[in-house]
Amino acid sequence: MTQHTSILIVGAGQAGAMAAAALRGLGYGGRIVMAGGERHAPYERPPLSKSVLADAGQDGKIGVQPASFYADQGIELRLGACVTALDAARHVAHLADGSAIGYGACLLATGGNARVLPALPPGTPHVHYLRSLDDAARLREAMQHVGELVVIGGGFLGLETASTAAGMGLKVTLVESADGLLGRALPPELGAWLADRVRAQGVTLRLGCGIAACDTRDDGVHLQLADGSVLHAPLVVVAIGLTPEVTLAAGAGLALHPQNGGIQVDQRCRTSAEGIYAAGDCCSQYQPLFGTEVRLESWQSANEQGRIAAASLLGVAAEPAALPWFWTDQFGCNVQMLGAAHPDLRYAWRGIGAHDAAAPKFMLLGTRHGRLSHAIAVNAGGDLRQLRSLVGHDVTTCLARLCDETLPLRQVVREWQAEAERSITL
Ligand SMILES: Cc1cc2nc3c(=O)[nH]c(=O)nc-3n(C[C@H](O)[C@H](O)[C@H](O)COP(=O)(O)OP(=O)(O)OC[C@H]3O[C@@H](n4cnc5c(N)ncnc54)[C@H](O)[C@@H]3O)c2cc1C
Numbered sequence: 001m002t003q004h005t006s007i008l009i010v011g012a013g014q015a016g017a018m019a020a021a022a023l024r025g026l027g028y029g030g031r032i033v034m035a036g037g038e039r040h041a042p043y044e045r046p047p048l049s050k051s052v053l054a055d056a057g058q059d060g061k062i063g064v065q066p067a068s069f070y071a072d073q074g075i076e077l078r079l080g081a082c083v084t085a086l087d088a089a090r091h092v093a094h095l096a097d098g099s100a101i102g103y104g105a106c107l108l109a110t111g112g113n114a115r116v117l118p119a120l121p122p123g124t125p126h127v128h129y130l131r132s133l134d135d136a137a138r139l140r141e142a143m144q145h146v147g148e149l150v151v152i153g154g155g156f157l158g159l160e161t162a163s164t165a166a167g168m169g170l171k172v173t174l175v176e177s178a179d180g181l182l183g184r185a186l187p188p189e190l191g192a193w194l195a196d197r198v199r200a201q202g203v204t205l206r207l208g209c210g211i212a213a214c215d216t217r218d219d220g221v222h223l224q225l226a227d228g229s230v231l232h233a234p235l236v237v238v239a240i241g242l243t244p245e246v247t248l249a250a251g252a253g254l255a256l257h258p259q260n261g262g263i264q265v266d267q268r269c270r271t272s273a274e275g276i277y278a279a280g281d282c283c284s285q286y287q288p289l290f291g292t293e294v295r296l297e298s299w300q301s302a303n304e305q306g307r308i309a310a311a312s313l314l315g316v317a318a319e320p321a322a323l324p325w326f327w328t329d330q331f332g333c334n335v336q337m338l339g340a341a342h343p344d345l346r347y348a349w350r351g352i353g354a355h356d357a358a359a360p361k362f363m364l365l366g367t368r369h370g371r372l373s374h375a376i377a378v379n380a381g382g383d384l385r386q387l388r389s390l391v392g393h394d395v396t397t398c399l400a401r402l403c404d405e406t407l408p409l410r411q412v413v414r415e416w417q418a419e420a421e422r423s424i425t426l
Helices: 014-025 056-061 133-143 156-167 188-200 247-251 299-313 381-386 396-402 409-425
Strands: 006-010 031-036 075-079 083-087 092-095 100-102 105-108 112-114 127-129 148-152 171-176 204-207 211-217 220-225 230-233 236-238 242-244 263-265 276-278 283-287 292-294 325-330 333-339 346-350 362-368 371-378
Touching: 006 014, 014 031, 014 299, 056 133, 083 247, 105 299, 127 133, 148 156, 148 220, 148 230, 156 171, 156 188, 156 325, 171 230, 188 204, 220 236, 263 276, 276 299, 299 325, 333 381, 346 396, 362 396, 371 381, 381 409, 396 409
Parallel strands: 006 031, 006 105, 031 075, 105 276, 127 236, 148 171, 148 236, 171 204, 263 283
Antiparallel strands: 083 092, 092 100, 112 242, 211 220, 220 230, 283 292, 325 333, 333 371, 346 362, 362 371
C-alpha cells in the first residue's frame, strides 16, 4: 500500500465522503483532511428535489454518514472551507481564509454548479436554482407563499421539482425548449408517455418553447416564450443542467475534456497531474459501455468513483466500476435505468402501463446490433436487477421472450445464461 503522509479531499459531498470512508476501510491510518465549501457535513442530494423539498423535517436525515462518523474515524472535516487554489508542484492547497494545507496526495471531488440561464442569474428576485441543501430550504420556504410555480427545464431535476410541487398543491407549468421530455436520457416513446402522465397529473407542459425574454417585477417574473406567449410566474425554478466545478483543476493545469468540460481521469481516477485524483460529477471518464468519455452525473457514479479513487490513492486494486445505474422518482413512478441511452438504440417494451394508472409497471429494453445497452424499469426495480447480467451482451435469441410479460423474467434470464454457458463450453 502506498503510504502518503496525508490525503486532502476537496469537496465534502457524495464522492468525497465515500472516498474518505473507503480510505479508512482499506486500512489507511494517515491524516485525512476533507475541505468542504458548504457549512453542512456531506449529505445526499437526491432527496433535495423530493422529500426534503416537501418536508423540512427531512433536512437532518440525509447525511451520507452518521454525524459522529468523521470524528470517530479521525477524518478532519473542515466545513465552510473553500479551497481557492492548488499548487500541484508543491502539494499545497490554499483556502479562502488565507490558510494553507499541505498534502501527500489530493482528491478533487468538487461536484458541479447549476447551469445558469443568463437572463435569470442566481439572485434574481423570485428565481431559484436547486443544487444544495440551502437552495432546497430557500425554495421550500418560497413555495409556502405562492400558489403557482414555473419550472424551466424538462430534465430529471425539473420534472422531480414539478412533481413535488404539484404534490404540495401548487399549480405548476413546466417550460422546455426541446420538443419532448428527457430527450437525451430516454427514448422519445418513453418521453412522450411521460409527458402524457405529467399532464394527467395536472401539470401544464410547454414543450418546444424556449425563453425569449424575462422581465422581473414586484409580483414575480414575466416570461416571454419563443412562441410569443407570456407567462406570469410568481416563483421560478431554473433546472437546465449542471456545469462541472473545475476551477481548481483548470488553475492547476489539469487536463479537461474539450466537450464536456470535466476533469479527465483514467479508469483509476487519476488526473493528468501526479498525485491528484478526481471523482464524481466533476470528472470525465471513458465508459466502455458507451465507447466514449462521459461525465456521469449520478449518485451511483459518485459512490463508485469515490471507492475506486480511494483504492487508487493507496495503490491497491479495486473491483471495477459497476454498470451505470440511475433512478428518479416523479409523478408516482420510480424509474430506474441500467446502462445509458444512445440515439442508435432500438427499444422494445415489456408490458405497457396506462399513463393515468396509479402505479404503472413496465420496462423498455434498448439494443444495438442485438446487444442490450439500456434497460429502463418503471415501477419495476426488482425486475431490472434480474437483467444486470445481460447488459452489454447479445440478447437477440431471447429478446422476444424478455418482452413477453406472461413469462417470468427470472426464467428467461436463466435460460439465456444456460445457453451462454453452453456456447462457451462448445
Ligand atoms: C436536487 C438533486 C437531485 C438529484 N437526484 C438524483 C437522483 O434521483 N438519482 C441520482 O442518481 N442522482 C441524483 N442527483 C445527482 C447526485 O446527487 C450527484 O451526482 C452527486 O451528489 C454527485 O456527488 P459529488 O460528490 O460529485 O458532488 P457533490 O455532492 O455536489 O459534492 C461536491 C461538494 O464539493 C464542494 N466544493 C466544490 N468546490 C469546492 C472547493 N473549491 N473547496 C471546497 N469545497 C468545494 C461543493 O460545495 C459540494 O459540497 C441529484 C442531484 C441533485 C442536486
